Amino acid sequence: MYRGTITPKSPEQIEKMAVAGAILARCHQMLRKSARPGTTTMHLDEIAERFIRSQDATPAFKGYRGFPGSICASPNSMVVHGIPGAHELKRGDLLSVDIGVIKDGWVADAAQTYGIGPIGEPAEKLLEVTRDSLFAGIAEAKAGNHLGDISHAIQKRVEADGLHVIKSLVGHGIGTEMHEDPQIPNYGEPGTGPVLEEGVTLAIEPMVNIGTDEIRMGSDHWAVYSADGSLAAHFEFTVAVGADGPRILTPWHEQ
Numbered sequence: 166m167y168r169g170t171i172t173p174k175s176p177e178q179i180e181k182m183a184v185a186g187a188i189l190a191r192c193h194q195m196l197r198k199s200a201r202p203g204t205t206t207m208h209l210d211e212i213a214e215r216f217i218r219s220q221d222a223t224p225a226f227k228g229y230r231g232f233p234g235s236i237c238a239s240p241n242s243m244v245v246h247g248i249p250g251a252h253e254l255k256r257g258d259l260l261s262v263d264i265g266v267i268k269d270g271w272v273a274d275a276a277q278t279y280g281i282g283p284i285g286e287p288a289e290k291l292l293e294v295t296r297d298s299l300f301a302g303i304a305e306a307k308a309g310n311h312l313g314d315i316s317h318a319i320q321k322r323v324e325a326d327g328l329h330v331i332k333s334l335v336g337h338g339i340g341t342e343m344h345e346d347p348q349i350p351n352y353g354e355p356g357t358g359p360v361l362e363e364g365v366t367l368a369i370e371p372m373v374n375i376g377t378d379e380i381r382m383g384s385d386h387w388a389v390y391s392a393d394g395s396l397a398a399h400f401e402f403t404v405a406v407g408a409d410g411p412r413i414l415t416p417w418h419e420q
Contacts, residue, residue, distance in 0.1 A: 169346030171338060173364030178271065179405045179414070182340070182366060185268035186403055186414035188220045189275050192264055196236070200279045202256045206238035209262070210249035217266055225265025225272050225343055232387065237263040237276075239388065244331060244372050244380060244397040245276075246387045256282035259292070261399040265343060272343050274368045275415035276401035287375060288396055291328065295373040295398040298322040298330075298351075302371065306404050306411040308363045316353030319371045323351075329378040331397075334389070336370040339403055361406045366414070370401030 174182070195216060196209050214235035217224050224235035232248070239247035239261040240254070247261070254260060263276035278292055301322040305314040323330045336349030347359060351371045374380075376395030383390060391397045405412045 171346050171359060171362075171365055172340065173362050174340055174366050174405070175364065178340070179364065179366065179412070181269055181271040182273055182403065182405070183414045185222065185266045185271050185273035186275070186416070188217060188222050188268060189264050189266040189273045189415050192216050192266070193262070193275065193277060196262055197277075197279055200254060200260055200262070200281060202254055202282055204254050206240070206247065206249040206252045206254070206260070209238055210234050210236050213264060220268070222266050222268040225267045225274065229343060237261075239397075239399070242391045242394045242397055243383070244374070244389045244391060245334065245399055246389055248385060248387055254281045257284055259284065259288055259396055259398065261397065263399065263401065270341055272339055272341065273403045273415050274339055274343065274401060275403060276370060276399045278398040278400060290326065291373065291375055291396055291398045294323055294326045294328050295371055296400050298371045298373065299369060299400040299402060302369050303402060303404055303411050303413065306361065306367060306369065306406050308361055308406055308408050310361050311356050312347055312349065312358030312361065313353040314355045315369060316350045316358070317355040320352035323371065323373050329374045329376070331372045331374060331380055332378050333380060334372050336368050336401070339366050339368045363406055363408045365406040367404050367406070368401060369404055370399065372399045373397065
């Protein structure tokens with residue numbers, strides 16, 4: 166039985182999160198255009214920090230538990246938590262970019278994986294399936310559903326194409342803190358877990374490997390890699406559970 170405390174947000178609080186989310190969405194649009202061959206992940210980090218601060222907001226990741234970057238930039242087989250640095254992007258790379266923004270005390274969190282120039286068919290499939298699984302999970306973020314409905318929808322979509330959700334990494338609740346209850350596994354059984362109430366805010370984030378669901382920790386104790394070195398992808402939205410369905414608060418996708 167779930168024993169955490171899930172705190173729904175008021176409509177006014179959700180609007181404040183949406184303001185942070187709009188800043189974050191614009192930041193992703195900028196970085197997606199800037200992520201070209203020859204660009205370093207540190208350069209993307211600098212662009213992101215400069216833009217976020219120009220909006221009277223704060224990069225949520227900067228200094229969080231000691232993390233040194235304003236974004237997480239994770240290339241190829243690195244799943245999450247990549248520290249920006251001298252890594253230079255090449256044609257055919259994948260780059261997972263995770264961004265957090267704090268505005269007026271409220272946090273938004275979203276990630277997407279960019280293809281750098283043309284990428285091969287296996288990488289295209291990985292991005293399509295991971296993105297689709299995110300939307301499949303979000304579709305279940307409705308008042309009266311169970312948390313497990315989100316988890317199951319993600320797993321079902323990923324495994325339908327023979328790919329692998331990473332079971333040891335999870336999404337999370339979000340609000341005035343980056344990580345709040347509940348944890349959101351990317352696998353599970355429908356009809357299980359806590360019942361979702363209107364106003365619950367969630368960072369839903371499938372993380373998917375081509376080759377295995379196993380991961381390994383990097384030597385910096387931040388970066389997480391696929392254990393077999395296969396390509397990985399990560400997509401994430403901050404979502405509010407509504408009476409009439411989910412509301413995406415970080416709409417980085419093309420409208």
